Amino acid sequence: MSNKRKLDLFFQPTSQKKIRVNPEEGDPGATSTTSGALSTHSTFPFPVPHLPDDIIEGLASVPACDAKEINDQPELDLLYFQPYIPKGVERQLFDFLRGELFFYRVKYQIKRGGFETEINTPRYTTVFGVDTSSDFNDDGDIIDNQSNKPVPKDRYTYAPRPIPQCLDHLRQLTEIFTGAEYNFCLVNYYANGADSISYHSDDERFLGPDPSIASFSLGATRDFCMKHKPITPKAGESPPEQNLKAPLKLPLASGDMVLMRGKTQSHWLHSIPKRKGKGSEGGRINITFRKGVKPYATQNYMQYNVGDGNVWKWDAKRSEMREWKPQ
Numbered sequence: 001m002s003n004k005r006k007l008d009l010f011f012q013p014t015s016q017k018k019i020r021v022n023p024e025e026g027d028p029g030a031t032s033t034t035s036g037a038l039s040t041h042s043t044f045p046f047p048v049p050h051l052p053d054d055i056i057e058g059l060a061s062v063p064a065c066d067a068k069e070i071n072d073q074p075e076l077d078l079l080y081f082q083p084y085i086p087k088g089v090e091r092q093l094f095d096f097l098r099g100e101l102f103f104y105r106v107k108y109q110i111k112r113g114g115f116e117t118e119i120n121t122p123r124y125t126t127v128f129g130v131d132t133s134s135d136f137n138d139d140g141d142i143i144d145n146q147s148n149k150p151v152p153k154d155r156y157t158y159a160p161r162p163i164p165q166c167l168d169h170l171r172q173l174t175e176i177f178t179g180a181e182y183n184f185c186l187v188n189y190y191a192n193g194a195d196s197i198s199y200h201s202d203d204e205r206f207l208g209p210d211p212s213i214a215s216f217s218l219g220a221t222r223d224f225c226m227k228h229k230p231i232t233p234k235a236g237e238s239p240p241e242q243n244l245k246a247p248l249k250l251p252l253a254s255g256d257m258v259l260m261r262g263k264t265q266s267h268w269l270h271s272i273p274k275r276k277g278k279g280s281e282g283g284r285i286n287i288t289f290r291k292g293v294k295p296y297a298t299q300n301y302m303q304y305n306v307g308d309g310n311v312w313k314w315d316a317k318r319s320e321m322r323e324w325k326p327q
């Protein structure tokens with residue numbers, strides 16, 4: 001089936017499209033259209049509203065432009081959409097997600113130079129999804145994909161969380177366009193230029209070889225820096241050319257999407273550095289879709305993006321994230 005046909009089917013009018021509402025909301029097995037519907041789950045601190053119809057309609061014309069291919073350096077393979085989400089719709093989606101999602105400010109201990117060190121993640125994070133070994137049934141219970149039975153108790157330390165409809169809609173659209181599958185959605189919120197993510201690569205074995213990662217930007221423009229991983233020169237040889245290359249800098253604006261694929265993760269590092277001065281005040285959301293192929297993907301993503309800390313939610317009156325407590 002062509003992408004166009006798949007999209008036409010996907011965007012049939014919402015009045016005909018039935019969306020299953022988690023039975024915890026009331027009538028078990030009830031279905032509803034998008035208006036007023038909520039995604040709920042026993043692991044969610046509070047329900048997350050479904051995407052409003054006007055955002056769904058706005059997303060019907062993605063991608064807003066053709067991608068630029070960036071593959072002129074060794075092992076680099078990017079598609080860069082400027083933008084992917086049409087102007088105006090990206091702002092609505094940013095406001096909606098910032099206002100409705102729950103976030104965490106994760107702290108964890110690592111050993112550094114032989115000493116236990118506390119790391120304060122310098123941004124708000126949250127994650128949804130589960131690796132390919134498991135799935136959620138219609139009641140939201142986690143089941144083993146092979147046996148269709150509840151997963152063994154020791155598979156997950158942190159209970160996985162299903163992707164709420166408001167992010168799953170974009171995930172499904174992204175699968176259609178990129179031809180890749182995604183079972184995780186990670187969301188970062190950078191409150192201002194002081195929030196950041198340091199150089200790293202998403203090259204964990206639990207993502208399998210040559211993972212495709214679709215990375216969306218909403219809100220403030222931030223630089224996405226990339227550099228080739230250092231290559232140790234062989235004895236007596238001069239440093240390989242890659243070590244001398246200047247880092248790549250993409251000024252990611254609201255609505256942009258970067259698809260990183262092929263050898264990119266195994267050979268390149270990426271970061272969002274801190275930003276000072278003009279333009280450093282605005283908030284930015286980053287959404288990445290990935291596919292985890294081992295249970296450790298779920299464990300790792302939950303530990304470092306949810307962890308054990310307090311819940312944060314956007315306070316529109318104060319225009320800031322505030323700690324959220326159950327009423």
Ligand SMILES: O=C(O)CCC(=O)C(=O)O
Binds near residue numbers: 188215270286
């Ligand atoms: O915020 C971004 O654009 C990058 C996020 C990122 O690298 C990550 O979540 O691994």
